[in-house]
Amino acid sequence: MSPDTIVLARTVHTLDATTDATTAGATAVAVADGLITAVGTAADARRWRGPGTELIDLGDAVLVPGLVDGHSHPALGLELTTGTDLSAVRDLDGLRAALASAERLDGWVLAWNLDHNAFGDRPVHRSAVEDVLGPDTPAFIRLYDGHSALATGPALRAAGVTGPRTFAQRATVVCDPDGTPTGHLIEHAAMDLVTAVMPSLPLDQRRDALHALLLRMAGGGLAGAHVMDAGGDILDLVRAIEDTRHLPLRLRIAPWCMPGTDADGLRELAALQAESGRNWLVGGVKLFVDGTVEGGSAWLEHPDCHGEGTAALWLDPAEYTDVVRQLDAYGVRTATHAIGDAGVRHVLDTVAALPGRGRGRHRIEHIETLGDEQARRFAELGVPASMQPTHSAYTRADHTDAWSTRLGTERADRAWICRTLRDTGATLALGSDWPIAHHDPRGVLAYARLRRHAGTDTTPVNPLQALTPLMALEGYTTHAARAAGESDRTGRIAPGLRADLTAFALDPLTADPDAFAGTAVPLTMSNGVVTNRGGS
Structure with missing residues (x-):
């Protein structure tokens, strides 16, 4: 059977260690029924092409696996940005x-x-x-x-x-x-x-707004997102979109589990894991073990300068541990918001006590301040880290900001330790946490390398924690797939994997990061469907 689509580009970075030797110099990718069917050269493409095959020639563009935002709130974000x-x-x-x-x-x-x-x-x-x-x-x-x-x-x-x-x-x-x-x-x-008493827009307007937002995200190169949304009617919204059109991003939705959720609530969350559509699924549960540094609700090993940050979001942290144990027994993946060092330690302790250590099902989000000893445990326990480098832009290198002032110099010096985690062998998924920071992955990829916003002369925040170009790209591709337990389905360009593709005018592995943040995105493909052609 001939492919539905063939994409040609000057360079194809497959990020696939098993086939790199055979796909060195690849310039063509074939797609059929939402899957990658072949990777090769332009000469190969001429043999693959059938009478109904669409040929997309991207010229000098560089093709990479479809980028996935490891932490985003597209539906909840519409409410938060009203x-x-x-x-x-x-x-x-x-x-x-x-x-x-x-x-x-x-x-x-x-x-x-x-x-x-x-x-x-x-x-x-x-x-x-x-x-x-x-x-x-x-x-x-x-x-x-x-x-x-x-x-x-x-x-x-x-x-x-x-x-x-x-x-x-x-x-x-x-x-x-x-x-x-x-x-x-x-x-x-x-x-x-x-x-609860504020005005809100009707579902059809929010449906259209969500679709428009996802199109803008696709325009920046996103093929998918790990959605940490609160539930509500997000499933109604994505179903309503798919009733009449394609969902522009592959959404992996994790509804929230808050303190006070009883056994019946946990069973309902487990049952939700069977829900899915053409380009979305419910995949996991989002929990919170603490809050934020600035709000005084991050759980810290030692109090902040106001004497705050000494407790978990759960009135009894043991209840959090029991909830994760029950969800693990159901086979449900979890993603836990943990910003403070004590919060991160408690989640790691919880995973360490699980049978089989949770078999890689449980990940930690944010991780804003952490020492080396706890950082090493991520790789040891197989716990993926999910971080948002651009969040550090709310701090200042001289530690005069509210976040740093609360923590003090020692803890501010170990902020957003992306490179430490990678160097210890941990899985590190990258994302934006939109709308807390902008969703454009080009800016996040550049920031991960610069530790400052591209195109500015701001002093970098903890520059020793900068990632290499490959590490940054892996955070949106192979490591994002690992964090979701989807390495056998996505995150690389290889036959049999989902056809999620992103093309850039500049090469993310060699381009200057300041320039890359503004590069064009000539193509985004999600689940075999072109969702952006010639985007911003």
Whole structure:
């Protein structure tokens, strides 16, 4: 049978150790029924081609396995990015000006991506902004970490929040000494009090918005994503897209399991693993063992400078361990958010106690600060690390930022230890955590090598943790596949594997990273379907 599609390029980096000897100098890839059927040269392609074969000649472009974002929130991110983008705000004057001119949605001011550093030495408090919004305007402002927000008085009143609350997880409605809420809400359970009464868009509009977002992601070279979304109606959204069109990215969705989930809830999560569509599936469960450094909710071996960061998100960490044990018994893969060094250690201890050490089913997300001793355990236990290099852009090399100030110099010096983990033999999947950072993989690949944003003169953050070009590319391909247990299906260009392909005008293994961040993406293919042709 002749292939559906043949892709020609100047260079094909297969990243396939088993066939590299036979595919050295490869310039052609054949695809049929969503699978790669052959890898060879242009001369081979002439023999493969049939009367119905589409030939895509990319000229001097370089073809690599389809890039997969190892940690993304495309559906949840649509909710998190509703309203005014505050990423350019640097201080309180800028925040107040942005909110004063912000558009309203059903009378609310919604905003997102606010850097904690904008408050300087002041606490996050609604009094800093309420006078520019007026006494009757509810506002909900998400901070960039995604784990905290600022709600104004009218928003708190709409949600019936008049004082502190008790939660099944370690979350906080921050209050003044007299018990009046400051508006600072830390962790999801606290934020959910207000988001439950906020305006939202109907499903059909969110379906179309999700499809448009995934097309933009494909335009940057993404063929797939490991989706760490909260559940809700994400499955309804992807089903609705596939009712009428192709899902632009292969989505591997991991619904959340939060503290308080009982045995019935765990059985439901296990049953969800059977759900799938043409270009998506439910594959794993997302857990949280802690929160964020800036919010004081990361679980640290030693308190931060405010005396915070001493506890897990789970009121009893042993319950987290038991939940992972039960999910492991069901054969369910897990991905655990662990930012602080104590949180990472606890997850590693949990995996070490599993029968067969979980057989590589359990991974850790973020890992923002960690010492060498715990870093070595990833390879020893077969635990994949999933990291987002561009998150370190919220810090400064001189440690004057909020994240570094909380941790102190010693812990800030071991921030985002990507190279240490790779050098110890660990699997390292890379991603963006969109919308916490931009989803464009070109920027992440460049940042992983530079430890700063491409095209800037910012001082690199911990430059000794920079990855080689090959390590960075593997983080989006072979190592992303390993982290998902999909090495036998994707992550390389080889016959029999899923036809996920990405083409760049510049070679990611040899191009200057500052230049590569802006290179063209002439082709993206996901599951055998071209999802981007001549993208940005």
